[in-house]
Amino acid sequence: MHTPASMVMGIVFAPLGLVLVFTAAITPQWREGQTRLGMTGQGSFLRSGMKGRKMGIRSGSAEALLLLRTDGLWESCLQVEHSELKQCWPVAGPYQRDPRVRLAQGLVLTSLFLGGTGIVLACIGVRCWTDLPLRGVAATGGLLVVMAGMLSLTALGVYTHNLRRLGIADPSQGISNPRFPHLSLRPAGSLYFGWLGACLQVLGGSALLFSFKRPRCSTCPSYRDLPVCPACRSCPDITKSDTDVYEVSC
Template identity: 70%
Template sequence: MQTPASMVMGIVFAPLGLVLVFTAAITPQWREGQARLAMSGPGSMLRSGLRTQGLGIRPGAVEALLLVRSDGLWESCLQMAPPELKHCWPVSGAYQKDPRVRLAQGLTLTSLFLCGTGIVLACIGVRCWKDLPLRGVAATGGLLMVLASLLSVTALSVYTHNLSRLGLQGHSYNRHTQLSLGPAGSLYFGWLGSCLQMLGGVALMFSLKQPKCPTCPACPELPACTCPENNNKANMDIYEVSC
């Protein structure tokens, strides 16, 4: 069987989209910001805050350091230079309890589950080892992929729209350093993965349409490949075509 192009697109794009969305979900770079901090004077109170996160700085070691803060759905990180130190921890506090973050977490997990289920159904429906695909099963898988894409897009949109306000009310780092947070790499992985999921799902849904076999001019009710006049031709191989 020659697999329809729409099915090929679906079973190629959807897994790529799933991998990208999964990568975005587990990485802590949904938002990121950096600031140069003084280790003396009014900003010295930051040193005690860094020690509470397991990042000890010797007094007088440096006059200023570059702090890079990044947050994801399940993990946050602080990176400093100099020295080159990085520390990550599970999200906690106001950020973890923020309803918009929890909404993004739930939508992302649901999206991953639906897309994975859709890929399984698509593989069963396409079944390249058979002459006839199960077009209804493949189209159902495509529908689940489209729903998964919409859920991940909703999660990304909610997070991006509220990015600079998530869990930062009264946060000491933001108040004393004026840390400006912006979108980071994980968001771009998520957007790209969602688009690929949508393309794969729509392609599989289009494969639901039954193709038409060419008919025999002498016998309109028969496919052209079984036309009686073709049976009299010598040295011709006859192939059975299933649609």
């Protein structure tokens, strides 16, 4: 079977983009911030977690710990740098209730559903086990993949544009939690995975959309009046009645 290059490109890029978007969705590194926290006052809640652990931190340097706070769509984490002390929890509070976060969650979930459905349709449309692909089915799958990529791009755009204001009543005051000091928030690794995956989905789905265009059929070199399609890769069979048979005797 001769599979069009657009189908091959789409069937490779679309699943890869879906995997990257899914990876971004389940990881808690959409934004991150660092701050130094003293062991007295605000840092007292870390003492219980550090008791009984060999952190390798000198008593002099323990007065100012470097904390790394990360937030995702469904999980947040807090980690002490250069140590194994890390705690993660489901998103809660103002961040969870922020309508922009909830919008990003809904768009990403819808994108994953449409992307998976589109890839299934594309695989059925390509039909590697037959000679001719189902072009309409493959192109429909490509349309769903493009829609999934656009939804992911929208979710990522909304989150990135409002990254420093999500779950914060006053952006100048940082995260509105008295237990944490001011954090300087910035984009994290999961956002980049999401952007790359969404772009691959749009690219792969657009390639599958070219499946609507049927290949132009050429003609058989020996029989100009008989059409032949490149997907068949051979001329139509010539019946025996069209040829003359001669008996030769020695």
